[in-house]
Amino acid sequence: MERTQTDINHLITLCKAGNRNAQFEVYNMYYRAMYNTALRIVKDEHWAEDVMQESFLKAFTKLDSFKGEVAFGAWLKKIVVNHSLDNYKKLNKDATQPIDNMLYKLEDGDNGEEAKVDFQQLQVQQVSQAIASLKENYRIILTLLYIEGYDQEEISEIMQITAGNCRTTISRAKESLLKKLAMS
Structure with a gap:
């Protein structure tokens, strides 16, 4: 069953209040897509898993900066992409030219x-x-x-x-x- 935007907004409100069950639900809704996004950038399954989990932690700690101007998934994906690129660049300084x-x-x-x-x-x-x-x-x-x-x-x-x-x-x-x- 797909969640409606109202359900997602309600979960985000609960997450902002520190509700761990709501955070777990949000994680379960988005983890596969965010993992695949990280994997396409870092090209390593274990590394992608770490990046994805760190991105969720970052997102949950910065949830107050989410204003709802874009869909939550798009906001979260941007965090994952940026975190993936940052990690990739750190570990592959010699592999990429600016x-x-x-x-x-x-x-x-x-x-x-x-x-x-x-x-x-x-x-x-x-x-x-x-x-x-x-x-x-x-x-x-x-x-x-x-x-x-x-x-x-x-x-x-x-x-x-x-x-x-x-x-x-x-x-x-x-x-x-x-x-x-x-x-x-």
């Missing part, structure tokens, strides 16, 4: 056209594997865009980059993904 340092330059003779790939024939697993094999910055930005559903403005905010660098990185990541998919 995304702000990336500039998109058209190669000589490149007319800017993307490689043509028939996405309907590709299996979801092939696309997931291709995304996973991309450079870390590309993998993260495409995950946020296509899997998590953030728009470019939100990604710029999350990644703490300019809108121009975000568009450029997305463009390069798409190009790299298309090349990988065309080769498979």
Whole structure:
């Protein structure tokens, strides 16, 4: 049985009052989606579990900052994404270059056209594997865009980059993904 927005709002009110049963219910409602979000970013099951649980703790302690301007799930997901990215960056300092340092330059003779790939024939697993094999910055930005559903403005905010660098990185990541998919 799906919960209504009224039920969720009531649970949030109880959580703000420190009701542990309400916190447990909220956790049970959202843990799987939040775990999957963390897993797509950190790429390790145990690490994703830790990040997800820490994110819930953070959310419950900062529940007073939740104003209801967005759905609770979206607010919680942003906490999970930010916490996942922070943890990933801490443990993989050498694996990623600062995304702000990336500039998109058209190669000589490149007319800017993307490689043509028939996405309907590709299996979801092939696309997931291709995304996973991309450079870390590309993998993260495409995950946020296509899997998590953030728009470019939100990604710029999350990644703490300019809108121009975000568009450029997305463009390069798409190009790299298309090349990988065309080769498979």
